[in-house]
Amino acid sequence: MSTIWYECKVKYRKTDDIGSQKVTTEPYLIDAISYTEAEKRINEEMAAYVSEEFKITNIKVANFAEIHPFENADRWFKSKVSLIAFDEESGKERKTNMYLLVQANDVKEAYDNTVVAMKNTMGDYTIPAISESPIMDVFPYFSGEEDDLEKMERFNTLKSSKSELVSAGETADDYIEAEHE
Known part of the structure; x- marks a missing residue:
């Protein structure tokens, strides 16, 4: 079975090097078997890294x-x-x-x-x-x-x-x- 990679864009508030906060949208890559699983997995992964709220703005199949x-x-x-x-x-x-x-x-x-x-x-x-x-x-x-x-x-x-x-x-x-x- 071939690996399917999903590119998930996540929008959240990020603190930069000087301590100021700004809203940013960053893409992450998730290995999943469906869009639903990709959404579930990116939520789990981001919850471990981001303490505040975040929003998934896009999920698409990556061409890697x-x-x-x-x-x-x-x-x-x-x-x-x-x-x-x-x-x-x-x-x-x-x-x-x-x-x-x-x-x-x-x-x-x-x-x-x-x-x-x-x-x-x-x-x-x-x-x-x-x-x-x-x-x-x-x-x-x-x-x-x-x-x-x-x-x-x-x-x-x-x-x-x-x-x-x-x-x-x-x-x-x-x-x-x-x-x-």
Whole structure:
């Protein structure tokens, strides 16, 4: 079963660095099987982070094929990856685009992390575009079973600091895909 990611926009009052409050709307990514579950899960996740009232202003299906958190990175980047296939009937190259959400600190690191994420790809590909995403955080689905708790800890570890796992090409998406099989 393929993972479906929902982009949920949440409006709430946020306190900035100098202590003043302002209303802001921020997008978050939730792994869910329906809009209803996405709404339920974003309410649960945001209740843990926001002490005041918040409002969900929009929920839509995100067009990300894969999510790749990396350690010691604090921003999310949208990487456009073009898979290249040769069409034998027409004799032409065909490109199929997919989008990855990759965690990094800057565009160069996002490019490098995209290459790491694509390391085991059998076919040819190009990376024609990388841009910073407004996504604030990603909340994958874990069922709460003991095996899933280990996966969740590993996912959160990958989101927060860099280790030999990243250099080995291991990402938290490996754990998410295993969860949905």
